Amino acid sequence: MRYLHSQVARKGQYFEVRGDTLLVGFDASKATLTYGDKPFLCCDLQTPLQRLRNGVFGIKIRSPNLSNAVLTLHVTNVEPRGEAFRYRGSEQFILADEDVALPxxxxxxxxxxxxxxxxxxxxxxxxxxxxxxxxxxxxxxxxxxxxxxxxxxxxxxxxxxxxxxxxxxxxxxxxxxxxxxxxxxxxxxxxxxxxxxxxxxxxxxxxxxxxxxxxxxxxxxxxxxxxxxxxxxxxxxxxxxxxxxxxxxxxxxxxxxxxxxxxxxxxxxxxxxxxxxxxxxxxxxxxxxxxxxxxxxxxxxxxxxxxxxxxxxxxxxxxxxxxxxx
The missing domain is CATH 3.40.50.1820 (Alpha/Beta hydrolase fold, catalytic domain)
Incomplete structure (x- = not known):
């Protein structure tokens, strides 16, 4: 987790898919938890992040389907929330559109x-x-x-x-x-x-x-x-x-x-x-x-x-x- 901690220290939040592994990190020292005692990952994968050190939380998730996954993820119970992470690992499947206006x-x-x-x-x-x-x-x-x-x-x-x-x-x-x-x-x-x-x-x-x-x-x-x-x-x-x-x-x-x-x-x-x-x-x-x-x-x-x-x-x-x- 040392690499994850260093990335979070530079960027505030960090998402990366490496093969069958997802790395997530979040600096909660600069954010306010709106509920609970840990930042919560949402929504294609849903789990609380684990405390690392110095206000930094993170998690490593492994799944055989991650390399080809389509994902939209964010930390949901913090303010400010930060940008969502969108990942498309397969051309066979699409990411859902953010806008909803039907032309x-x-x-x-x-x-x-x-x-x-x-x-x-x-x-x-x-x-x-x-x-x-x-x-x-x-x-x-x-x-x-x-x-x-x-x-x-x-x-x-x-x-x-x-x-x-x-x-x-x-x-x-x-x-x-x-x-x-x-x-x-x-x-x-x-x-x-x-x-x-x-x-x-x-x-x-x-x-x-x-x-x-x-x-x-x-x-x-x-x-x-x-x-x-x-x-x-x-x-x-x-x-x-x-x-x-x-x-x-x-x-x-x-x-x-x-x-x-x-x-x-x-x-x-x-x-x-x-x-x-x-x-x-x-x-x-x-x-x-x-x-x-x-x-x-x-x-x-x-x-x-x-x-x-x-x-x-x-x-x-x-x-x-x-x-x-x-």
Whole structure:
């Protein structure tokens, strides 16, 4: 660690990938910790840094996937934070774009609306709808993708457009997080792990109010559910519970999910993936891929060399939209 300490002393923070090893160092003597007692590394890799000496913290991480990884890293609980470290070790995978503005050249009509969430409630929920050029008058020949991650959808679409994916015959529907309730509300709405009504209320909103607005009684060519993390588990639940409604699902880094007593996915399309630098969610994705394949689904698995972040999800998403072109 002597080399790492000397680099931090000169630069304040230091990141380097050497083969299968990542070196990280940070001078906390010139920064303020906003929480905890150690600087914390985020986000494709997540771990506290270890105290070295004289206010310098660092860590050495080894993984067989690091040399080809796509990484965005920063020390998250300090002020000032410092610049993020972005690393692309493979031309096969991309780094997620930092900007989110979708240009008109992408050819998508964009509608952002607030819809009433539930009967008897004054709550509304923001929904973003992106219609490809061939889907502006009719959706009969279009595929509609319902996403539980509306706040991230534009960023995914920007990456897809920049990397040559065809969007003309697709409609993307993104339901945003609630304005109140934070992460606990999101978990309750997207994971079927409790008896609370939030999951069913959210499901009824998406496939009642939102679907009526998007489809107006006209069936599309195909329907997919999609999402990442908790949203990935939700997308899989929608496919498993409503096989008559969905033709497939795009499942990215799925969180906690339990196989239902009855699950008919034969002939359905499952595009699933997780980052190779994830742990539990990578194993979860691999387990689900095997389960659905055994049940007769057509499974395409995509495992980018990244973590639980947009760097993994944009690569899975681009692969998923490529699969939808066939």
């Amino acid at each position: 008109t050249q992408a050819g998508l009509d964009i509608e952002r609306i607030a819809l009433p969430f539930a009967a008897g409630s004054s709550e509304t929920r923001t929904v973003s709808i992106f219609r490809g050029a061939a889907c502006k008058q009719t959706i009969a020949n279009c595929t509609v993708v319902y996403m539980a991650d509306g706040q991230s959808l534009q960023r995914l679409l920007l990456a897809a457009w920049r990397n040559g994916r065809r969007l003309a015959d697709l409609v993307f529907v993104g339901v945003h997080n609630a304005d109140t309730g934070g992460s606990n509300r999101r978990i309750a709405e997207l994971l079927r792990v409790s008896e609370e009504p939030d999951f069913e209320l959210f499901k009824a909103f998406v496939f009642g109010t939102v679907r009526d607005r998007v489809e107006s009684g006209q069936a599309p060519r195909k329907r997919y559910a999609g999402g990442m993390s908790n949203g990935g588990a939700w997308a899989l639940s929608m496919l498993a519970e409503q096989p008559d409604l969905f033709d497939g699902a795009i499942v990215m880094s799925p969180a906690i999910w339990h196989e239902p007593a009855s699950m008919e996915v034969a002939g359905k399309a499952l595009i699933i993936g997780a980052g190779l630098l994830e742990d539990g969610m990578l194993r979860q994705a691999q387990k689900i891929a095997g389960l659905c394949s055994d049940k007769g689904a057509s499974v395409a698995a995509i495992y980018p060399p990244s973590g639980h972040s947009m760097n993994s999800w944009v690569n899975i998403w681009i692969g998923a939209l490529k699969a939808l072109e066939h």
